[in-house]
Amino acid sequence: MxxxxxxxxxxxxxxxxxxxxxxxxVWDFVSSPEGVALWxxxxxxxxxERGTSYRTTEGMEGEVRGYHRGxxxxxxxxxxxxxxxxxxxxDGTRTMLRFHQEHLASAEERERQRAHWQHVMDQVATALDRx
Numbered sequence: 001m002x003x004x005x006x007x008x009x010x011x012x013x014x015x016x017x018x019x020x021x022x023x024x025x026v027w028d029f030v031s032s033p034e035g036v037a038l039w040x041x042x043x044x045x046x047x048x049e050r051g052t053s054y055r056t057t058e059g060m061e062g063e064v065r066g067y068h069r070g071x072x073x074x075x076x077x078x079x080x081x082x083x084x085x086x087x088x089x090x091d092g093t094r095t096m097l098r099f100h101q102e103h104l105a106s107a108e109e110r111e112r113q114r115a116h117w118q119h120v121m122d123q124v125a126t127a128l129d130r131x
Contacts, residue, residue, distance in 0.1 A: 010045050011110045012050035016098035017076035021128050023088050025093045029128055030084055030097070030110075038123045039084060039099060046073065067125045078102055097124065 005011055019026060029035040036044050041056035048067040054075070055061050065081065068075035072085040082102045087096045099117045104110050 002107065004107065004130055006102075011104035011106060012100065012102035013104065013110050013113045013117060014098055014100040015114065016096055017121050017125065018089055018094050018096045019030055019125055019128060020094050021131075022093055023070060025131065026086055026095045026097055026128065030086075030124065031069075031073065034127070035124065038076070038127070039120050040075070040082070046075070077101070097121070110123070 003024065004013060029048075030039065031048075033045070034060045034062070036046055040054075041060070042123060044054050044059050044075050046052075046054055046067075048064070049068065050064055050066060050071065051100065053061065062076040062082075064073070064075050066072065066083075072083060074083045076082075080101050083098075083100045085098045085100070087098075088094075089096060094130065099120060101113050101117070104113060
């Protein structure tokens with residue numbers, strides 16, 4: 001089976017990075033309106049409750065599938081599912097941040113989304129470094 005293709009989730013991509021910031025700081029940012037704007041789109045309001053819907057300025061609709069404060073947010077995004085997850089590094093001062101998207105249409109979309117999530121990660125890292 002090709003890299004990135006799974007039997008249950010189809011084509012998927014994950015981008016992760018260990019950031020030099022404690023988990024609460026990373027969580028507060030990625031779940032804030034400023035952080036959500038970077039990974040989901042500007043003016044998106046996410047209600048931290050399973051089943052609530054959202055809409056992006058581009059017209060993409062989705063719903064919250066899981067919201068676990070301090071750990072992860074999982075939403076549908078059109079026909080795909082996006083997850084943002086945090087895990088503390090062993091030293092407690094750093095945090096691994098991961099963006100994961102599944103149910104992508106093709107290997108080509110997977111590569112486009114890899115570039116997208118790497119860009120998002122760079123933007124999040126830069127914003128956190130400025131805090």
